[in-house]
Amino acid sequence: MRPELFKISELREELQNARVEINNLREQINEISQSNKRDFESFLSMMKSWKCEGCSLKKCEITSNDESCSSGQKININNSVELTPIGKLSTEFPCKKGVPRQPGIVPTSKGSLTISSKIFTNPHHSLEGLSSFSHMWIIFYFDRNESTHVHAKVAPPRLNGEKTGVFATRSPHRPCPIGLSLVQIDRIEGSTIYFSGVDMVDGTPVLDIKPYIPQYDDPTGSVGICDATLYPQCDPLTMCPVPLSNPSGREAPDGEESEKEPTPIQAPLKTLAQGVRVPGWVCPKENQLNVNLSAEAERSLSLLNKLDVWPIIEGVLKEDPRSVYLKQKYINQFYTFLISDLHVSCKFNDNDGSVSVYKVGDANRMCECDQQEWRCEKHNNIRYE
Numbered sequence: 029m030r031p032e033l034f035k036i037s038e039l040r041e042e043l044q045n046a047r048v049e050i051n052n053l054r055e056q057i058n059e060i061s062q063s064n065k066r067d068f069e070s071f072l073s074m075m076k077s078w079k080c081e082g083c084s085l086k087k088c089e090i091t092s093n094d095e096s097c098s099s100g101q102k103i104n105i106n107n108s109v110e111l112t113p114i115g116k117l118s119t120e121f122p123c124k125k126g127v128p129r130q131p132g133i134v135p136t137s138k139g140s141l142t143i144s145s146k147i148f149t150n151p152h153h154s155l156e157g158l159s160s161f162s163h164m165w166i167i168f169y170f171d172r173n174e175s176t177h178v179h180a181k182v183a184p185p186r187l188n189g190e191k192t193g194v195f196a197t198r199s200p201h202r203p204c205p206i207g208l209s210l211v212q213i214d215r216i217e218g219s220t221i222y223f224s225g226v227d228m229v230d231g232t233p234v235l236d237i238k239p240y241i242p243q244y245d246d247p248t249g250s251v252g253i254c255d256a257t258l259y260p261q262c263d264p265l266t267m268c269p270v271p272l273s274n275p276s277g278r279e280a281p282d283g284e285e286s287e288k289e290p291t292p293i294q295a296p297l298k299t300l301a302q303g304v305r306v307p308g309w310v311c312p313k314e315n316q317l318n319v320n321l322s323a324e325a326e327r328s329l330s331l332l333n334k335l336d337v338w339p340i341i342e343g344v345l346k347e348d349p350r351s352v353y354l355k356q357k358y359i360n361q362f363y364t365f366l367i368s369d370l371h372v373s374c375k376f377n378d379n380d381g382s383v384s385v386y387k388v389g390d391a392n393r394m395c396e397c398d399q400q401e402w403r404c405e406k407h408n409n410i411r412y413e
Contacts, residue, residue, distance in 0.1 A: 160307035
């Protein structure tokens with residue numbers, strides 16, 4: 029065979045092998061493509077049907093049980109909540125021995141809390157306005173507990189060895205070792221709060237702080253000193269009650285913050301002898317909304333045997349549960365909410381300061397359209413309510 033013919037035969041053989049390899053590659057690519065398509069369809073189907081644990085609960089979408097899905101908390105499959113401390117306490121008590129058993133027992137004991145810069149870029153901003161209050165709650169974690177298990181009954185010191193239920197005491201040895209102390213605010217410097225009446229160990233992690241508002245926190249319903257000078261728009265004759273020697277007072281509804289909040293004027297702290305102090309904007313409102321019940325809604329309450337719920341509905345609406353955002357965006361707004369197993373529909377009239385309840389229904393028997401309307405409204409407004 030001539031050399032040129034041999035070379036042609038060899039090239040043809042190599043070309044045939046190349047074609048076989050190309051076909052094999054095409055088949056592999058096709059198999060991979062089909063496999064990826066099946067995986068994608070399976071993943072898409074799983075995502076469409078997936079619900080978090082909170083939303084998987086019965087009636088989650090028409091009750092408040094799905095709050096866990098939209099909150100900032102981290103919730104794992106075991107329903108445990110992971111919280112990040114906002115800072116650690118600095119107190120005069122390095123160990124548990126000798127720490128006052130309750131806040132205020134030793135009013136001269138001092139402490140401080142510096143808000144962590146890991147929580148806020150500008151932590152001092154988070155304390156703006158707090159100096160207008162005389163007292164605050166500190167919610168903290170009992171990180172020094174040495175118990176390996178929790179008892180349902182404990183023996184508090186004042187019972188002289190007798191036991192009672194753990195939830196009838198303030199024992200630190202609890203299923204959820206969370207502490208709550210009411211302290212007096214002495215001053216605020218930058219991102220640090222200085223306070224008195226400490227009953228906590230040095231280095232205790234703090235989960236949250238909240239201002240003390242007697243009108244909410246004191247069950248007697250008494251009020252403290254409303255300092256309208258901190259907020260000049262508060263008329264002391266109409267918005268601020270007469271100071272009482274017994275500390276107490278109530279805040280306006282929470283969750284109604286606007287993006288531009290008034291900057292409080294810093295004022296020196298009043299002493300305990302002058303009573304509990306709160307800023308004027310938390311004082312009781314003189315003008316509550318007028319709540320009207322339509323004949324149809326009253327008939328529905330009667331048929332559902334729920335007339336006893338009307339005082340609750342009226343009390344909620346008198347104080348206007350809407351957020352500032354909703355009131356500014358929607359005039360004469362329709363509003364729906366759930367109380368127990370009732371679905372309440374109403375309409376606000378901001379021109380005459382009234383609200384009309386025009387429909388009350390059984391939430392368990394809501395039609396699909398009503399449920400969809402409730403879910404959309406709830407999820408759209410969850411940030412503001």
